[in-house]
Amino acid sequence: MLTEKEIIQIFASKLGIANLDDVALLGRGIVFKVDMLVASTDVPHGMAPWQVARKSVVSCVSDLAAKGVQPHAAMISLGLPKNCTRPYVEGLANGFAGASKEFGVRMVGGDTNEASGLVIDCSMIGFASKMPTRTGAKPGDVVVISGTFGLTPAGLEILMRDAKGAGAFRKYAVESVLEPKPRQRFGIALAKFFSSSIDSSDGLAISLYELAGQSGVNIVIDIVPAADGVEKFAQENGLDAHELVFHGGEEYEIVATIPKSRLNRAISAAKKSGIALHIIGRVQRGPGDVFVGKKLLENKGYVHFDMR
Structure with a gap:
């Protein structure tokens, strides 16, 4: 099986992405970030639904923070298993609502679909005129x-x-x-x-x-x-x-x-x-x-x- 890095390199090559980073600074100062949480690999035993939802937001907030960017708005895509209960979904919703207040980011919409296990995809934007990359370290720093x-x-x-x-x-x-x-x-x-x-x-x-x-x-x-x-x-x-x-x-x-x-x-x-x-x-x-x-x-x- 290909490694994560090998998979990323294939897509970066095909799409012409030269400087790989978790955060992209686009035109007009728009900063864009996306991250995916998959329950089978990213959710440890003992984590409540609200904590799972919060963690999916934390992943984006942290990457933006590393660039000095305050998140502005986010959209959430949810893949939910068929046997997902109402209390579990309400727990997820509470987690997103709490994260919105905690990190100062507006939740403005998203999408839902059926999946074999829980998947949360968080897309987030912020604004910056410039930000540090991964390519700027120099001898003496x-x-x-x-x-x-x-x-x-x-x-x-x-x-x-x-x-x-x-x-x-x-x-x-x-x-x-x-x-x-x-x-x-x-x-x-x-x-x-x-x-x-x-x-x-x-x-x-x-x-x-x-x-x-x-x-x-x-x-x-x-x-x-x-x-x-x-x-x-x-x-x-x-x-x-x-x-x-x-x-x-x-x-x-x-x-x-x-x-x-x-x-x-x-x-x-x-x-x-x-x-x-x-x-x-x-x-x-x-x-x-x-x-x-x-x-x-x-x-x-x-x-x-x-x-x-």
Whole structure:
């Protein structure tokens, strides 16, 4: 079977899409984004209908946030199984209504059809005169992130494999899976300083490789951004903390690069907005590789049509 990347490359080649990104800036400042949620691959055990609907919106909001774009309006297409109950549909509707208020995006319509399992396709627009791409990282830039990593993959281990976890760590890990928080404030406040950016939902390693590869540079990570408690959780469950941090996925953080000439202004803007700006690495000349210290990082994470 073809990999997700191979499938995307086929369509990009046929359609003449040169710079692959999850968000497109069109004429007249229109920013367009679409994302699909498939229940069989994207909905973990324990997720309520309203949380499923909200997650489908989060995926679009997060990608727009990585570009500094506030969503304006969205349309939802639903594929629903024949045995779908009224309470389940009402739960989905409540989730969309709640997400609309939470993220400041108008739900203006959509489409429904029958499907073998739940499918939600969310299309969203916003407006911007310009936005960072994945191709702009330059040697000398610093690598920044909006938050730490490993908590959500730990939550997935708890929900899907009954991994051991207790107290506040368990609560926050599970909550990060069921109710992910896209970094809207971070992106909207700081995107004007980015030379490149991406949402991290496919995993930190894949996100870093996307920026490095499309920009034609190497990235070196000097500080491993592990969330508090991840190391202990990994030890208690016979897991690899490095895997959780770099290869887990499902975390809606923002990964970006900032030229050193803009860094002090970005730090000041972050402080003024009351948000954390984590500097974890640097950009160097190179063919598109990513290193943690001096060790080459494996390029893997969440990929559709493949096994985790």
